[in-house]
Amino acid sequence: MKKSLLFIASLLFILTSCKESSADKTERSGEPDVYNVEDDDAKMNQAMIDAKNSIGDFKKAIASDNPNFEYFTIKQKFEADGGAEHIWVGDIQLIDNVLMGIIANEPVYTGEVQLGDTITVNNADISDWMYYDEGKVVGGFTIRAIRDALSPEEQAQFDAENGLIFK
Structure with a gap:
């Protein structure tokens, strides 16, 4: 369990939280960057x-138990002062059709959760999901939206x- 949290945390350059109502990047020493996105951003x-x-x-x-699938994560919205913060939840388990996992990023704006908390995922507040299929990202809709807005040099x-690596 710790291995996957560390793996996910090490990859999460853009996968960390997004705070609605801002439009920039917050760099954090020793932590992944946080991309702030306006809450009316259509993409x-x-x-x-x-x-x-x-x-x-x-x-x-x-649920498939496919050995090629790994590192299941979900991004969930949490209330924060002046908006919301979207935080990745790792080590996802599906138990009786209920998703549970561990907060995988240090929250910046919300006090609702802390890094390492175990939570039940609220389906109404899911803002993204992803996993790897043979090392390639499946899902990652919000990551793709941010990446697609970058110049070719920035994407590289x-x-x-x-x-x-995106499928």
């Missing part, structure tokens, strides 16, 4: 809708820094 909002609408695919994948840097 990000569509990415979150797409993730929510396809959560059944995620549940099927986790992003890819090199975080090691994510």
Whole structure:
């Protein structure tokens, strides 16, 4: 369990939290950067809708016990002063159709949860999901939305820094 949390944390250059109502990047020493996104960003909002609408695919994948699938994570929205913070939850388990996991990022804006807390995922607050299929990202809708907005040079840097390979 700790191994996957450390693996996920080491890859999460852009996968950390997003705070609604801002439009910049917060760099943190020793922690992954936090990309702040306006709450009216159409591409990000569509990415979150797409993730929510396809959560059944995620549940099927986790229930499949396919040995090629690993590092299941979900991004969930938590209330914060002046908006919301979207935080990755790792070590996801599906128990009786209920998703549970461990807070995988140090929250920046919310006091609702802390790094390492075990939570039951609130389906209404899911803003993204992802897992790896033979080392390639499946899902990651919000990550793709942010990556797609980068210049080709920034995308190359992003890819090199975080090691994510998209299907």
